[in-house]
Structures are given as C-alpha cells and as structure tokens.
Amino acid sequence: MHYSFQIDSYEGYKAAYGKSVQQPEQFWSEIAEQFLWKKKWDKVLQWEFTTPDVKWFINGKLNITENCLDRHLASLGDKPAIIWEPNGVEEPHRVISYNELFFKVNQFVNVLRNNGVKKGDRICIYMGMVPELPIAMLACARVGAIHSVIFGGFSAQSIADRLTDANAAFIITCDGAYRGGKDIQLKSIIDDALVTCSFVRTVIVLNRTNTPVSMIKGRDIWWHEEIQKIEVQGNPVVPAEEMDSEDPLFILYTSGSTGKPKGVVHSSGGYMVYSTYSFVNVFQYKQGDVHFCTADIGWITGHTYIVYSVLCAGGTSVMYEGLPTWPDSGRLWDITDKHKVNVLYTAPTAIRSLMAYGLAPLEGKSLASLKVLGTVGEPINEEAWHWYDEHIGKKRCPIVDTWWQTETGGIMISNLAGITPSKPSYATLPLPGVQPVLVDEQGNVIEGNDVSGNLCIRYPWPSIIRTTYGDHERCRLNYFSSYKGMYFTGDGCYRDANGFYRITGRVDDVLNVSGHRIGTAEVENAINMHTGVLESAVVGYPHDLKGQGIYAFVIMDHAPDDADSIKADIMQTVSRVIGPIARPDKIQLVSGLPKTRSGKIMRRILRKIAENEPGAVGDTSTLLDPAVVEDIKNGGL
Ligand code: WTA
Secondary structure: OOOOOOOOOHHHHHHHHHHHHHOHHHHHHHHHOOOOOOEOOOEEEEEEOOOOEEEEEEOOEEOHHHHHHHHHHHHHOOOEEEEEEOOOOOOOOEEEEHHHHHHHHHHHHHHHHHOOOOOOOEEEEEOOOOOHHHHHHHHHHHHOOEEEEOOOOOOHHHHHHHHHHHOOOEEEEEOOEEEOOEEEOHHHHHHHHHOOOOOOOEEEEEOOOOOOOOOOOOOEEEHHHHHHHHHHHOOOOOOOOOEEOOOEEEEEEEOOOOOOOEEEEEEOHHHHHHHHHHHHHHOOOOOOOEEEEOOOOOOHHHHHHHHHHHHHOOOEEEEEOOOOOOOOOOHHHHHHHHOOOOEEEEOHHHHHHHHOOOOHHHOOOOOOOOOEEEEEOOOOOHHHHHHHHHHHOOOOOOEEEEEOOHHHOOOOEOOOOOOOOOOOOOOEOEOOOOOEEEEOOOOOEOOOOOEEEEEEEOOOOOOOOOEEOOOHHHHHHHHHOOOOOOEEEEEEEEEOOOOOEEEEEEOOOEEEEOOEEEEHHHHHHHHHOOOOEEEEEEEEEEEOOOEEEEEEEEEEOOOOOOHHHHHHHHHHHHHHHOOHHHOOOEEEEEOOOOEEOOOOEOHHHHHHHHOOOHHHOOOOOOEOOOHHHHHHHHHOO
C-alpha cells in the first residue's frame, strides 16, 4: 500500500511541517483522503482546549478494520499480515495472511455478535501475546465495541479497578500465558478480579497453555467452542459497523499523578489517520517491509505499532510471545534473522539489558535484513544508543528515537529514518502537525534555542486524547489546566542550539520503570494496604537497567523484629495489588517523613537520599521536623 503523504527528503519534511502549521485543516484533509471512508467528513477540525473539546473529520464515517483488512485483500491478500513467534522455540511459528486475518476477524465478530456484543459495549482483553489478541481487538473494532486491553502483568485488583471504571460486561482472556519459563495463570487472575465485578456477563477463554481452569456456568465460554458454533452457522461475513470519526475506538489505562489509573480514550478516525501517518513517515515504510515491534500489545506502543498502523499500511507485523532473554539473550536477533526483519522497534531498557550480556549472543547472527532501528518509552542513554547503532544496525541503519505517550496515540517527536538528522539521545524534531512549546513553571512560553522547560503542545493533532473514560473533568485537570490553551505532557525537555528536542524525563510524580509508566501514588496506596504500614512515600532513583528504580520510604506502626522479612512482605503486597511491574526495588523503613508545615511530603529531599546524594538535600529549615532527615540519612536500607 503506498501513501503519497510519505516524506522523502529533509526539504520535503520542512515543506510538510510548514504546511501543517499554516494550513492544518487542508494538510490533514489531504492525508485523510487517502483512507477508506464510508462517508466523507463535513468539516476537518473543531477544537478548544479549555474544556477540552477536540473533534477531527467531523461526521466522517468509517470502520478502521476496513482500512486494516478489506482494503488490502485484492492486492495483498496472500501477503503476511502477522508473523507470530511463540515463546517456546520448538513450537512452530505462524504466518497469518491478510486473507486469513480477515477470515478470522470475521469469525470472531460472529462470536461476539452471538454473545450479544453491540456497538459501544466495553470489552476488556487480558491475554498473552498470541495472534488471537489482535484478532480480538480487530473484531471489537469491527462491531464497534470499545476494547480495553490490560497488560498481562497486572494483578486481579488492578483488573477489577479497570473493569469497574469501564463498566465492561465482556472479557476475553486465555487460560494462561507463557512468558519465558513461566506460565502466567491469566484465567485464574480474572476469576479473582471478578469476585467484585458481578456486572461482567461473559468471559471468553482461549486455550493457550492447557492450564486447568475453572469455568463458571453461564458466564465462561471457550473460544474454540464458540468458533465451532460459527463454523456450523457457515461463518457469514457481516458488514463492518459504521463508526463516526469521533466514536471511541479503545480505552487504554495509564498511570498519572493520582492513585487511580486513567482510561485514555482514543477516537476512530483521528487515531487511524495519525497513527498511520506517523508509521509510514517515521519508519519510512516500504511495501513488503517486515516490521518487528517488541512491545507488549497491552501498552500503547503495541496498539499503534504492532496492530493498527502497520495493518493500515498493509505491512507485515512480527509479534512475539515471551522475553528478549528467553531461551537466551539472542532471542530478538534470532527472530530478526529468521523473518528477515527490516525494522526493529524496541525499548532502551531492552537494549541495556541485552548489552549487559556482551557480544557473545550476537555471534553467528547476520542482522543483514535490518534497515531501520527504533526506540521508545524512555530516554535512551548515549552508551546504549551507540551499542545499538554499532552492534545491531552495524552503523548502516538510522535509529529513530520516538517520543510520544499513551495520550498522543502516535509518535510526536522523532527523526524520520534516513530523512531527517538524528542525534544520540535526542528525539530531534516534531512530526508535521505537532507544535511543541516549552514553558516555565509560571506558564510563560520559553522562546529561542538552547533552553529547557516543561513540554506542551499547542495545537491539536488527529490522535490526541479525547477524554478520560467516565470523567471528562479529569482529562481537563490532568492535561489542559496547567498551562492555558495547551496540552501538557508531564515531561521536561531541552531544545538545543539547532532546535532539536531532547526529552529529559517526567516532571510529575510518575516514574518510568523499564519504559513502563508507574504513578508513585499508586505504589504508595498499595504499600499502605499492607498491615502495620502507617504511611509511605515513593520516589524514583537512577537504575542501570530499568532507567528508574522504585524506592519506598515506609513508616511502620512499630519497629519490626525482622525488617528484611517485612520488606519482602511489602514488596509482595505491591505485586499482588498492582502487579509485579510496580514492585519496589528498595524499601527503607523510617520513623518519619520530611514534611512541610502544611503536611506536604518534600519528595525532593527523599529523591536525593534515594539517589545516594544525601549531601545534596538542600535547605530543610522549612520542614516541620528537620531531624527526620538526619534519621533517614543515617538509617540506610
Ligand atoms: C516517556 C509510551 C524519552 C515520556 C509510548 C512519556 C520517552 C512517557 C520517550 C509515555 C522517548 C516515551 N524519550 N522519554 N523517546 N518515549 N517517553 O504513555 O516520559 O507508556 O511521557 O507511552 O514515556 O509513556 P507511555
């Protein structure tokens, strides 16, 4: 599939960027015209950021799955849409052509319809990385149901919170999921979550691991049995539901600075247009390219760059089950060689952990098919960037450092592979349509170059967050109230002498652990649920592999006899309440926390202690009890 909006030179980029700022509606309209619509829009854009209220391609009607599937069948029907690599190397991989994917999605659409799913219903998907996961997502999108994929590492409690927030009556899950040497018991975790979620009517269970599961009569049904029923019915091809541009496509929960995850809502039309535009341009997609994004589909990166944009472009998407280090740390390189991967898109944390194994796992790997490398999710340190460049790209593959967020739907700031300049540890330049602004704490716009500030975006792009599910005010407060007339990203940023952007990390109480966003308040809530805990404060500290580690200061109601076992128990509680990804790396038991007279915890001080720079805590005279700081400094772990 060729889109004429693909930029092919630096000059072309500058021209596209200029037009996107001067005539944004004209610019996006010409791009959107290259997609398949059931009915064209009346008006390109209507917006204001105060409420916020943003609408793109107004009254346009479409179904994204017709763009992902139907449109390609005539020319690409036999070409691979998805290549799937299983966790166990002895199990054969699967290649799913566009024809086959179309067939399977339709089958599952019928399953959903048979079970009473209607447009607008929320369906929670909690599955491992198997091809049935994108099949389920596409089937939801085809019937107009709003999917909410929950990462397989979240706990029962986290799932229950998300199910309740979305009021989801349907769940699609697996009996279990393989991850390295482990079999994660997904269905059993769902069963625990459902103890408090009686509004869930139907749970569809895919048999992946043959793990024994309990199936509740009237509620739980097997994926394969439902498919058999459809086969008996003759698998009718049902037309895709007509969706309005602004109908929600999916909800994806993410951490913020408060204790409760936010359900980020993306639209059908704008998300399709922007995600595909960014994919084609950033990775410089060429027909037949094999694109391997190593993210889990439970995160936005997987939604956009494993599923929707790659399929809208008619590309081949490689997805794998398991871990980069299983069965050994050559896993990603083996997959690259086996499937002749052209584009490899991964996270700095994966690069750092693979770097730690040295060069031996690269012996005998060719990597000659690679053309473009990408990173996402956190700042990449120069050492990792150079290792990636030298040992994986062999100095012949441009590296795109892509900055974006769950809320932005697609890549916002990045070089375009081989087209615009790259600079180690810089995301570099904004994509056309993206207008970054740096502001100071008072909200003044910082002009010029060689300056730092908080990163905002001043004009809407098509895949901007529309609302936080069920609570629009929260969306306003979180993103549109800090700086008037601007979307605030929560990130700090430096603009160098040439106008290139470098993301420096979160400026709010959100941590980035191995590329996963974790709100400190969420971890604190979980710790505080542990028996005997009076209060806690969580901060991040630099971690060689994970980027940031989680450091928790905890006050207990009495000094424990065995501090180590209490700490281990608290870690276990956090794993149970949120999931293993939020488990603190370090816990320090303390007698008090540094607070201002108004009772606010001075995190700056705790951060310095966690960073092992106790000398740099600075002025403590405004504290209610400055002696606490000395106690913490002397306390150690
Ligand atoms: C961080 C992931 C530096 C940033 C797509 C952002 C990055 C958060 C980069 C969003 C990058 C993402 N360089 N930092 N290239 N990409 N981030 O929602 O702090 O899981 O706000 O989306 O990750 O994380 P999220």
